[in-house]
Amino acid sequence: MNAHTPLVDIKNLHMHFETKTRAFDASSLWRGKRFVHAVNDVSFSIEKGEAFCLVGESGCGKSTIARLITGLERPTSGEIHFAGQRVDQLSRAKQRPLRKRMQMIFQNPYASLNPRMTVEQALVEPLKHHFPDYSVQDIQQRKVDIMRAVGIDQTWSDRYPDAFSGGQRQRIAIARALTVDPEFMIADEPISALDASIQAQILNLMLEAREERGITYLFIAHDLNVVQHFATRVAVLYLGSICEISSTRSLFEHPKHPYTRALLSAIPQLKDDKPKHVRLRGEIPTPFAPPKGCPFESRCVFANNRCRHERPRQMRQPDGSTVACHGVEENRLDD
């Protein structure tokens, strides 16, 4: 291993889900088992202090990648390294110390908070679990500090999650994740369920945690305006594969992959000067039978014979981004 180790390093990750076949489905009787190719040969690394963002539309595999990194699922193949240690094959017991170092927040805080636990209990439980040698005073002190940091009123302590609005609950979920002082936080659509005025509050809270505690983020989102604001680097996913990895700035100023361009042009804007909407052909293919060549081939206006048969590899670009597109490689996409 060289001297420099990224905090998270993911190599050739694959995740295939087996599905139960339907007895009356003639086509599946032949094949027996069917597989959903949720994640296909995904590699990327996240440096310490980054806010790395995965974007893509529903079904592109972004949440599956998050679940694989946290060890909630095991990959079909590939490697996941966290702080230099390979973590994808660890037993549950061996995973436990890692849980303290990586935390996750989800889209729906009502589903992730236990409805039968008060705010106090929800915040104290992870502390007791991960710091068994803490005294009662230590735990209380830490709880009070966190509550103050994320703007939770002390009077909330004895109330249950159903007494709070969505934004307040997400605050509690973030506080709970921060109690164990993690280095790495995976946020899966943390603000998509919230109202605009509340989204800003929560996003500010997460930015603050990054600045003050040096937390590294894997941020999953579909709202590109939010991504542009929060991320330092972005990976664009389509049908389980990465199209483009780029610094946020160069992604938004010079999107290269045709899918990235379509995605950016689709954001509803307040101003008139939005780029012309790049319309995609057809519908997203089923993940049961992803195209053989480039996954985006069936919807891409630039697709040619090579795209239909040969899977593009990630190629490094002059500005440091990597793009998987034959068209970009051959320099035949008009701008």
Add this chain to the structure above:
Amino acid sequence: MALLSVQDLSVKFGGEFGAVSAVKNVSFDLHRGERLGIVGESGAGKSITGFALMNLLSAPGFINRGKVLFDGKDIVRMSERQLRKVRGNRMAMIFQDPLVTLNPVLTIGQQMIETLLAHRRLRRDEAEFIAIQKLREVYISSPEMRMSQYPHELSGGMRQRVIIAIALLLDPDLIIADEPTTALDVTTQADILELLLHLCMSNNVSLILITHDLGVVCQLTERIMVMYAGEVVETGKTREVINDPQHPYTQGLISALPQQTLPGHTLKSIKGYMPSLLSMPSGCPFHPRCAYALDECREHRPKLVHYRDASVACHEVNRLHQETLAE
């Protein structure tokens, strides 16, 4: 005459704590072919307003006061029989989740033909012809084949296209679309919005678009109505309101968007949360969250004051306006 004229509409919900007001004194006119956006956060009363316009509220909700004049006739006072002639026929509604709107055990064709036969004297094959034509209008590929498919066999974007086709079946004058693209991916959303705009413009259909997404409103509508805690706080031409919002809530809503701040900088958020209907603050409903709130705002509810093309419910805006007039 306006196609739709809403006058002083109020909606209440009865409950164990007595009736609470969910929508208060909403008034607006909508002309033929005009597109209006109703914007607000969850709980602002925008969906309830949409339902009330169709007189579709179910208990415990009820229209407490006001008129909804559609083509001069008051929908609030119509019998079920009269309502059936208007709903679906002359005004249609599109909802957020197409899976809930479509019947899962009927094919697309059955649902469309059923709707047509319920409202028009048609032969089955005529109805089928119209249905296929409407599916083609919303750019559904091979519509003949789709007619025999069930909703679960279609993608989310395709289902929403079917919903739009059903809404258009009887050539309505007004479409009320409640968060029509919120459940869709951005690229699909862009297609659906384009389609809606195109259909409204080419058929001179009026549109009421209910959404929380200011970007979507900007793309589709000419006029905007901003709601907060059941009340209209600002109306005006969409572009003017977005570029130069008057009400502090509208200002806050727009400047809280991430694209309004440099990447990585602290966003301008609105402090606090929207009040619950059960414990509305005195005076202006926005005053606990407003940076400009004065004693007057805490004591008296501001009236919606009309200016040239716009109206704003804010003491401060009104005062500034009076001052400029005096000069």
